[in-house]
Amino acid sequence: MSTSNSQPISIAVAGECMVTRPFSVGEEPEFTSVLDRLRSADLTYAHVETNFGEYAEVGAPARSGSLGSYFMTDPRVAHDLRWAGVDISSLANNHSFDFGAPGIMSTIRHCQAAGLAHAGTGRDLEEAREPAYLETRKGRVALVSVSSGNGAHEWATPPKASLPGRAGVNPLRTAMQYVVDQPSAELLKDVWRQLGIPMGRGGLVETSGAKSDRSEGEFVLPMPGSTWSSNKFLASDHFEIRSSLDQADLAGNLRSVAEAATMSDLVIVAHHFSNSEGKRGDEPPSFVQRFARRCIDEGADIYVGHGWHKTLGIEIYRGKPIIYGIGNFFAQSEFARRVPFDGYEAWGHDVERLSALTPATHPLHPGYSAHSATWWSSAVLEIDMAGGELGEIRLHPVELGRKVGDGAELRRAVGGPERPLTDGRPFAASGEDAERVLERYRELSAALGTNLAVKDGVGVIR
Known part of the structure; x- marks a missing residue:
């Protein structure tokens, strides 16, 4: 952050939005209080892990053979995110190419129509890698969005001779x-x-x-x-x-960070990583740690990691926050409106009976069968900065419709009693739920040398 701009700025950081249902009709106090927190910040960032568009405008899915969801969300939900207070979003992730280049471009169009600044995907590599800029009352903000773990056909590429570049994600291979x-x-x-x-x-x-x-x-x-x-x-x-x-990807992304540091007052780097060194444990991979620190060295003010759908520790490096795992903010994979042939086949369903299979078939989506203790909770982080210096981070726990902890007992159900689905919206957590979210953050951050104190149900890092 430029030291010439000493205005204090508050940044709200929300997690991975696997959001598939319009939510502006929600009026529960526990829900609206979370949204009010997003709106009250000078800048609000969230990671969008879906595509926006109508199925008729995107055509056939572009990947196959993996145990995952195929995300396509009603474009009205992009407007709901903006209504909720989200100003700027990262789009680079392992679902960005679910519906190929048409899905990439429809998502960009609908984000623009909703007034959501965005980065991480584009019609070629230069567009996908360039920072997004947003003018705020407290200065100019930039976002660089990058993804690791994608297939080769999902990487954006530069044009060459008469051949156009490929639309896709900004890769860090x-x-x-x-x-x-x-x-x-x-x-x-x-x-x-x-x-x-x-x-x-x-x-x-x-x-x-x-x-x-x-x-x-x-x-x-x-x-x-x-x-x-x-x-x-x-x-x-x-x-x-x-x-x-990959050294070329590293150099290219660091150039984008350096550009953003020169051209704006606050720089956020969002890194989606779906790969790991072995199992997805509670420590970030070494390649993530190296990249995060290099970004801070190059001028970034905040690094936000996501992709494992779980909260990880927070490190303060050279006075700047590195959030290794922000966790889920919306978890609504179960409500994907249409599932392609590949989805049913990958999950082992009898595709000879394809006409009898519906999006309500189970299983079709990861993260639900075992009711992961970390899938259904996270925190909204409020980060105060001024003059390039970190003042304070406050962590406000949220739960997404299930009790926080082993077993993830269902709290807010959708559908009938035979197999109730989980609402998946962020509600302010309290009591034991809040304690468990914050204790996880406290323990994992302590291992990174960061002290997190808990006061009145809020985590505080100074």
């Missing part, structure tokens, strides 16, 4: 290296030989497009159709998973 001990390395290679999968020179199948740059002792065990970044192993004396960032 990563690669994983699996370190194993020497006996395990030899065993793995022997398995591949027994299966008859050619490894080629140095363990790498020499196929078109495969990168051959490898460190000493590294070998690749490809599966049919895998890319250079998949299944890279290193023989060593221990077991470890190492992640690395």
Whole structure:
């Protein structure tokens, strides 16, 4: 944040909006109090994890074969988000390309029509990577939105010669290296030989497009159709998973952050990561930590991470907040209006009976069967800054229709008693629910060197 602008500014940060139903009709005090908090801030950011459009304008879905939801939301909901107080939104995530380039462009159109500033997707890489700018009463704000973990066909690309670039997300590609001990390395290679999968020179199948740059002792065990970044192993004396960032993507995104730092008074970087180093635990991957800190070094004021649909710790780095996991703010995957063939097939339903399958079929969406203790809660963060300095962060817990904690007992049901669905809207949490949200934040932030105090049901970081 530019030190020339010393005006204090309050920023509200809300989580992942898997929002599929109009909600401006809601008038419960526990709900409206959350929205009032968004509206009272000088600037409100939220992550939009859906697409806006009519099915007739986007055509067929563009991905297949994954256990996930296919998000397409009534465009009126974009207006509801703006009505709720959201000013600026990140759009880059693993659902951005659910309906291909038409879905990318329809989402952009409807965000613009609703007055939502946005970043992270575009008709080519330059557009997807450029910062979004928003004029506020307290100065000019910029947002850079980036996504890790997408498929290759989802990355936006630059134009070349007479060929236009591909519409898509602003990527920050990563690669994983699996370190194993020497006996395990030899065993793995022997398995591949027994299966008859050619490894080629140095363990790498020499196929078109495969990168051959490898460190000493590294070998690749490809599966049919895998890319250079998949299944890279290193023989060593221990077991470890190492992640690395694509250097071109890193440099390009840091240029966007530097541009934003020069051209605005406050810079937010939003990073959606759906990949991990092994399981999705309670610590951010090392590639996320490295990228977040590099963004702050380059001039960002706030880093917001999301993608695991769970809250993670908060780090204060060089006086700036790094929020590694903001968690869910709306969780309404179950209300997706239409599910394509691929969705039913991926979840194991009998597609020979396709005409008898409906969006009410279960299961069709992740995160619901186990009733994750972290899926149904998060917090609205109020961040006070002035002159480029962090003043205070206040965390106001919210619950999304289920009790916070193991089992996630249903609080607000939608539908009949046979299989009630979860409302999925953010209500102000209180009592034990609030305590559990804040205790999780306190514990995970402490591991990052951040002290979070709890006072009157609100978490405070100074």
